[in-house]
Amino acid sequence: MNELEDMVPSHDAPVDPSRRRLLAGLLTAYTASLIPWALAQPAPHADRGAFTALSAILVGRQVLDATQTSRLYDALVADDAHFPADAQALLTLINQRQIAPQQLQNVLDTEHSPLAPLPRKIVGAWYLGVVGSDEAARCIDYETALNAVVVADVLKPPTYAYGTYGSWTNKPI
Template identity: 35%
Template sequence: MHSSLNALSRRSLLRGSVTLGLAALISGVMPWQSAMASAQSDADFAALSQFLVSRPVNAVLAARYYAALDKRAPNFATNVIALKQLVAERGLKHVDDYLALADADPSLKATATSIIAAWYLGIVGEPADAELISYSEALMYRPTHGTLIIPTYGGGPDSWGPKPKAPQDSTL
């Protein structure tokens, strides 16, 4: 009865259990490492954004801007890290100090410009594939905060309806 080749021994049961346990442990650890790396890149992006727009930024919006910008530019994450390191290494205190650098890498400058544009416009991308991240929290509304009410419509210029027809010349 115990001599069958297909019989399960205690050793093979123990070996299988340990293997299964290790596999579960490893797969359980990997998502946490990924989440921790994502949280770090979000924090790096928020800090860089705060430097570039010269004001505190919303962490939730920063994560959304980062995700949208990262999916549109293949080297975005690398450029964010490089920009943050450049700011730290050179001891730059204000975005104007960065913009005044004579030896700034054009790729990093393009990344910085895309980050600033995203925060001020509230969108990421070009009109054909633009992604709205924040309408009412776009920084372009900050200068007039308290004076002008942010419109509740967002269709863009002349979005009220079709363009009126040109007046016809009429003679009486």
Template identity: 45%
Template structure:
């Protein structure tokens, strides 16, 4: 059996069970980083390119969403299932949920339907999207949108795309033991390919002699 197949089988074996609000658990006892990376990377990549077009940042999103309790609970449950995290940051959860509700008025009801489906069927996370697409479920687009929001920090497409989170997005958190996302732009597209030792920059403040 190939190593890749063994890894996928181990992901399948470790990912079943219930929402914390039910008698069984949909979440593994120990979060599986490989599972999060595979599920998040594959699903988010389906929407990342159109999402970042003309993206605008959200600077003043509040910490509290206007969602009702049922929608808030459903979103938290579905998010835990999709990204493999037992504990979610309340502020980030609230901001992402509010952005998704602002982007789609029907998101709350659809999210509750998806939560009910997960509770009743306990599907394999790696097959969930294919199962929903095949069934033509009305909420089939939600896993892609929710995972994109958590991993990339972006909600909406095209001109409606908004950057809700950045340093706390999962795409940055899963590599934080080795990489730190910059808080500023290093330069134009492709600037990272230049050897910094070959770049000569003018000082931000001119030397005193030059100012005389």
């Protein structure tokens, strides 16, 4: 763990060192290499920390909005009480076996893992802003869902005005 702690960038905002260690402690050298920034992130508790780390790995981000992380986590837990334990288990699996994000679903499906639905839940929450399925589905984010953010230089989320009349006639980029 000391080795990992040494990777924490020293210029980050000051956080409680004990909490910082909490999130860093969830990672191995392999996962830390995917999301080195996460080592410096505070996490109120290990479950949230695991969700933060998993989210970062699955959505390929070096930065995640803390408020959005919190809201999605709370919604996922409200949807499924086993979510925290499952998230911890999935992170452990990735840590131990060094599974690349692109291989993850295939591995879980091939092994008929009970964790197989979990990545889609997390990625769906971040990219669609939706947690839960069917009648239990809830919209948590829309304008800040990652699928809107990723294309924000070209498109507005539907219902938001693109621009003045005719502004869409130009070449997009």
